[in-house]
Amino acid sequence: MVRSVPQLELQQVCAMSLVQILPLAVVMIAGPQILAPIFLATSENWRANSTAYVFGAALSISLVVGIAYLIGNSLGGGGGGLLGPTGQQLLYGAVFVLLLYAAVETYQKRNVSEPPKWMGKLTTATPRFSFRLGFLLLGFFPTDIVTSISVGTYLAANGDPITHAAGFVLLTLFILATPLLSVFVLGERAEAALPTLRDWMDDNSWIISEAVIVLFIVLVLQNLLG
Template sequence: MSLIQVLPLAIVMIAGPQILSPIFLATSEQWRKNSAAYVFGASLSISLVVVVAYLLGNSLGGGGGGLLGASAQQLLYLVVLVLLLYAAVETYRKRNVSEPPKWMGKLTSASPRFSFRLGFLLLGFFPTDIVTSISVGTYLAANGDPVTDAAGFVLLTLFILALPSLGVLVLGERAEAALPKIRDWMNDNSWIISEVVIVLFVVLTLQNLLG
């Protein structure tokens, strides 16, 4: 069940400037290279954080086989819970940020190198994203599940990030006309979806912690 449980957190990963950026890049001058570079940068940083968190979780006793034994499992669940609550507070605190950052206006003339760095930093080290990736890694470690169970979470996140460029590739001008409307909707409502997903994962973590 672990794979199914962590998949919804992909929605939390892309909420905010993380999904708004590829929408801008999909209409940039070098949109193919920029979009690919953004997704590639994101894939490296997300995977890095998840794997490091998983290894640290295992070393502390994830699944009962770490240095501290099975008793550390409860500690790992507590860590996951604290991280998720922090993500929920951060998401709620920024719910009224209706305008994207000013630097996003420059993405239409961005270079692939800049797009790669942006994807790497946003998806790897944006506060809610690093918290979410760490939560996934430690959650899998606490359950004694293989780190490969995070592959679905990573791939789904990357697929959503690639959707704007895939839309332009398939639909052309129709997608370019629709993207600004999608961008505005995501900017206004994505925090609600993120909060629902976080609450569901908090409930799952509490069940494991108390059960």
């Protein structure tokens, strides 16, 4: 059966939305979010701790994105919902404001050198502590909750299915699991290289995050201005 032109165009638009939100996974892991799994990967109970951290992150990210999508879809996702096209424009406006906040927050925290107090507990962490940390960091850290809400509302405004958030969530989790996977594969060589990676991420991740946020702001502005 030959697909109609409108169906193909719809699929292309949906695919573009999916590709556009994937880079925001970088914003999600920048900062203590990626530093924590690096420490956990070299902790006493590294397998259980790292797995618990990623599982906690998966739960909180999915929860925030899902709630944001449901609220956005009920207001005006894809031009439908309670407010119709007006709601759709409001959603784009909300994403724009959220991303501006994330950009400012990332810039202000760029030179924060004092590590959080909880970071000193990571070498002797328990799976329960690691799960809580992953849930709270990836779900409720200021830039992370803003990014997750932006993804959910952006998909709702475009009329895309919630399943398109899966790529964003999975890519974020894959990056968070990279220290664990590297220790599995490389062993002691990974343990020696992880501190160097940790220091580089601590010094430069904010620049990458800002670049991704600015790119997404431009995309949202294009949608907002028609």
